[in-house]
Amino acid sequence: xxxxxxxxxxxxxxxxKDVELRCDPISGHTALYWYRQSxxxxxxxxxxxxxxxxxxxSGLPSDRFSAERTGGSVSTLTIQRTQQEDSAVYxxxxxxxxxxGHYNEQFFxxxxxLTVL
Amino acid sequence: KNEVEQSPQNLTAQExxxxxxxxxxxxxxxxxxxxxxxxxxxIVSLFMLSSGKKKHGRLIATINIQEKHSxxxxxxxxxRDSAVYICAVNSGGSNYKLTFGKGTLLxxxx
Numbered sequence: 001x002x003x004x005x006x007x008x009x010x011x012x013x014x015x016x017k018d019v020e021l022r023c024d025p026i027s028g029h030t031a032l033y034w035y036r037q038s039x040x041x042x043x044x045x046x047x048x049x050x051x052x053x054x055x056x057x058s059g060l061p062s063d064r065f066s067a068e069r070t071g072g073s074v075s076t077l078t079i080q081r082t083q084q085e086d087s088a089v090y091x092x093x094x095x096x097x098x099x100x101g102h103y104n105e106q107f108f109x110x111x112x113x114l115t116v117l
Numbered sequence: 118k119n120e121v122e123q124s125p126q127n128l129t130a131q132e133x134x135x136x137x138x139x140x141x142x143x144x145x146x147x148x149x150x151x152x153x154x155x156x157x158x159x160i161v162s163l164f165m166l167s168s169g170k171k172k173h174g175r176l177i178a179t180i181n182i183q184e185k186h187s188x189x190x191x192x193x194x195x196x197r198d199s200a201v202y203i204c205a206v207n208s209g210g211s212n213y214k215l216t217f218g219k220g221t222l223l224x225x226x227x
Contacts, residue, residue: 019145031213043203043217091160095213106150106215108160 002026004109006092012115013082021077021112025094032075033095033106034067037087046090049075050097082116089113120144123204123218130225136191138221140204143185147212151178151189152203154220160203163189194225 005024012020016051025032045059060066064082069075077084088089089111095104122141130136140149151163164171164178166187171178175194180187191198204218 021142033213033215035215042219043205043215045214045216048213050213054210059214093160105162105165108152110159 001030002095004092004107006090006107006109006112008112009110010113010115012117015084016030016081018078018080019082019114021079021090021095021114023075023092023094023109025073025092026074027106028096029094029098030072031095031104032069034075034077035091035093036061036088037091037111041088041092046077079114082114084116087096087116089117119218120208120216121204121206121218123202123221125221126219127222128224130194130223132195132225132227134194134222136194136198136225138189138202138204138223140187140189140218141185142187142204142206142208144206144208144216146182146185146206146208148207149180149187150205150215151187152179152205152206152209154201156200158200163202167203189224195226199223199225 007022032049035043037043047067048056051072052069052073062081067077091111093106095106124139124223148167152160152167154160177190201220201222203220205215216219
């Protein structure tokens with residue numbers, strides 16, 4: 001079946017512009033995650049959705065970052081007034097329903113490479 | 118100090134060699150994940166384990182909870198195994214939030 005897809009694959013923008021990154025999770029996966037991979041920084045957690053709710057937004061680096069998920073499926077990560085330090089690969093992952101105490105393998109999308117000039 | 122430390126950072130091997138990548142963590146964890154990322158490619162989950170040992174093909178992952186240490190072994194390495202291998206943990210009782218190591222870049226030469 002289809003895996004996690006993300007669009008666009010590459011985005012170049014000017015400092016100060018807003019960008020929207022899209023994630024289509026695997027059908028039926030209720031958990032969705034956004035991560036950021038910066039050069040030399042490794043992967044860092046941004047936000048987690050269970051269904052349409054985001055119980056943990058603790059990884060969002062500033063209030064310029066926001067995310068939403070609609071219909072328990074597609075998610076959009078929005079970065080307002082982009083800065084050069086926002087340049088990174090933004091990865092989305094999804095997994096099946098997470099009941100308490102259960103841990104699921106996460107399925108990753110190919111990522112969106114964001115370059116802020 | 119990072120919560121998750123991997124060693125080595127870089128590893129070069131000849132085809133056929135036995136490979137070991139190590140991961141140490143400093144926090145209590147519920148599960149540990151090994152991930153693979155090919156250059157320019159996406160991330161693939163290799164293993165998720167909370168105790169003991171798992172094997173998939175030429176890949177073996179072990180974890181020692183008491184010592185807070187995990188190893189990923191690759192037997193009979195092949196150039197197609199060249200990738201970044203990333204260790205990640207579910208810590209603090211979280212069943213979703215992953216904390217990642219910085220990765221080990223493996224290059225297998227023919």
